[in-house]
Amino acid sequence: MDKTITLLAGDGIGPEIVKAGKEVLEAIANRFGHQFTFQEAHIGGAALDATGEPLPEETIERCKNADACLLGAVGGPKWDGNPPHLRPEKGLLAIRQILNLYANLRPVQVLDALVDESTLKKNVIQGVDVLIVRELTGGIYFGTPRERRQIDGEEGVIDTLVYKKEEIERILHRAFQFAQLRGRHVTSVDKANVLESSRMWRECATEIAQQYPDVTLEHMLVDNAAMQLIRNPKQFDVLVTENLFGDILSDEASMITGSLGMLPSASLNSTSFGLYEPVHGSAPELAGLNEANPLATISSTAMLLRYSFKMSEEADCVEQAIRTVLNKGYRTADLAHNQATTCSTSEMTAAVINEINVAIHS
DSSP, X not given: OEEEEEEEEESTTHHHHHHHHHHHHHHHHHHHTOEEEEEEOOOTHHHHHHHSSSSOHHHXXXXXXXXXXXXXXXXXXXXXXXXXXXXXHHHHHHHHHHTTOOEEEEEEEOOGGGTTTSSSOHHHHTTOEEEEEEEOSSGGGTOSOOEEEEETTEEEEEOOOOOOHXXXXXXXXXXXXXXXXXXXXXXXXXXXXXXHHHHHHHHHHHHHHTTOTTSEEEXXXXXXXXXXXXXXXXXXXXXXXXXXXXXXXXXXXXXXXXXXXGOEEEEEOSSSOEEEEESSOOOGGGTTTTOSOOHHHHHHHHHIIIIISOOHHHHHHHHHHHHHHXXXXXXXXXXXXXXXEEOOHHHHHHHHHHHHHXXXXX
């Protein structure tokens, strides 16, 4: 099968981890007889340095002409003083909106090999398998006006939260559909006791649940959800919420696994196209040191194979390779605690690829 993948390395450790993801995809193509064509494009701070824009038109076109995109990370202190329209993050927000990538999937799984890495008790987290479904192109991140202005003679600020009913409904449908393939339980998270947007969200969730009688719907306020994720994460199957809440809760949930460096994500439109990226940031302090954990990016390639290319066997192969290297004791610095073999970014990548290649020669 021939597929084109656009690589958006971005900033900080982005080039190193995207390189790891590309090498894993090449190994999969070799093992399963596929042809993957890679094309590179700038985004974020790297794009600002190269073109003066956080999302150049050439990048947009290369993403539109691809079957999927793999992103590293954007941002860093180098660009912190830039005006809002010239911040690296603007490129990421813009590509999500331009490509209509409204459905963000963030799986949170605790692997047996890493159960002791979390600060939470083993009996609390062992077996956790949660899918967070986050609405990605609406809400307060995209609402206007967004500005500073004089309010009653004083300096003030306005951020606007906007959702159309159709935007709420489509992400809720995706959540229920994913739940049908999993544990058939959806937790819809809102702040309906305060926000009008959340009251509409809750009404939509209740209405849509009637179309999925095989799925149980539970409503939960966001502050309670934040507490329950730490208290009893195993109660969740699919957790669906709006943009801002999803951003915060998914980062909180990442620490259940022991490291932000382990969590992948997929951002999907209404077809099979998706942008895949690790949940973590650009970690500029690690850039160029060959120390970053590539496993979140490698896990993101598995999601790319599964959701955009419909290659379930290939995705399973990547995920099994990750489990195997962790079971053998390999750890990057963020996970190493003396008892493990500490390895570099490239060494961890090579270990995963070796496991992918084992079956070729067996």
